[in-house]
Amino acid sequence: MTNPSPLHVAMIIGSTRRSRFGSVVAGWFAEQVTPRADMTLDVVDLRDTRLPDTLADDGEDAPEPVRALAPRLAAADAFVVVTAEYNHSFPAPLKTAIDSFVDEWRAKPIGFVSYGGMSGGLRAVEQLRLVFSELHATTIRDTVSFPICWERFGRRRHAHRHGGRQRGRQGPARPARLVGSCPPGRPHRTSLRPLRRLL
Numbered sequence: 001m002t003n004p005s006p007l008h009v010a011m012i013i014g015s016t017r018r019s020r021f022g023s024v025v026a027g028w029f030a031e032q033v034t035p036r037a038d039m040t041l042d043v044v045d046l047r048d049t050r051l052p053d054t055l056a057d058d059g060e061d062a063p064e065p066v067r068a069l070a071p072r073l074a075a076a077d078a079f080v081v082v083t084a085e086y087n088h089s090f091p092a093p094l095k096t097a098i099d100s101f102v103d104e105w106r107a108k109p110i111g112f113v114s115y116g117g118m119s120g121g122l123r124a125v126e127q128l129r130l131v132f133s134e135l136h137a138t139t140i141r142d143t144v145s146f147p148i149c150w151e152r153f154g155r156r157r158h159a160h161r162h163g164g165r166q167r168g169r170q171g172p173a174r175p176a177r178l179v180g181s182c183p184p185g186r187p188h189r190t191s192l193r194p195l196r197r198l199l
């Protein structure tokens with residue numbers, strides 16, 4: 001049997017603050033993926049994409065930053081959303097990014113790497129699950145979470161050995177089922193197994 005093509009993952013960095021900690025957490029995830037032959041990573045940094053705060057009206061052409069990002073999202077087999085928690089929820093630029101697209105999310109698996117204070121961003125993740133279900137995306141149950149994130153990374157800002165992996169009691173997500181829900185055009189082309197090993 002031939003190996004499936006590498007899983008092409010778009011990692012979305014949801015925080016855009018100048019002094020954000022999100023870059024550290026996103027860097028950690030990228031380090032996990034880079035050595036792997038079974039995954040490729042496109043880093044979608046919302047600080048760079050410059051999506052407008054205001055959504056286009058119905059029938060209006062999408063603004064250029066939205067048109068520029070669309071093919072990158074469409075090309076992804078799966079997404080990993082790196083999210084902070086702001087006041088019990090996720091950052092506003094992330095909501096704008098999600099709302100700016102529809103088909104690009106549809107029937108795709110979405111994993112989370114979250115961070116924050118005591119909650120480790122898990123409340124932001126719970127809210128994101130609701131939002132993505134409205135878009136017919138499939139969120140992966142298991143998450144990686146870094147509570148009190150600034151204490152979890154060493155001086156060189158590498159994760160301490162027992163960084164915040166959280167496993168569901170019933171074991172990992174079921175990749176076969178998720179792949180079975182892939183949209184037309186990419187049926188069973190890839191395996192989610194690489195993502196499952198990381199989340």
Ligand SMILES: Cc1cc2nc3c(=O)[nH]c(=O)nc-3n(C[C@H](O)[C@H](O)[C@H](O)COP(=O)(O)O)c2cc1C
Nearest residue numbers: 015017020021022084085086087088116117118119
């Ligand atoms: C406006 C704001 C609200 C926050 N609210 C929460 C919160 O509700 N729960 C929590 O655990 N941490 C909260 N924090 C702490 C952040 O999760 C933490 O500072 C994190 O580093 C923010 O991500 P960023 O630095 O990548 O923007 C909040 C931070 C900010 C700036």
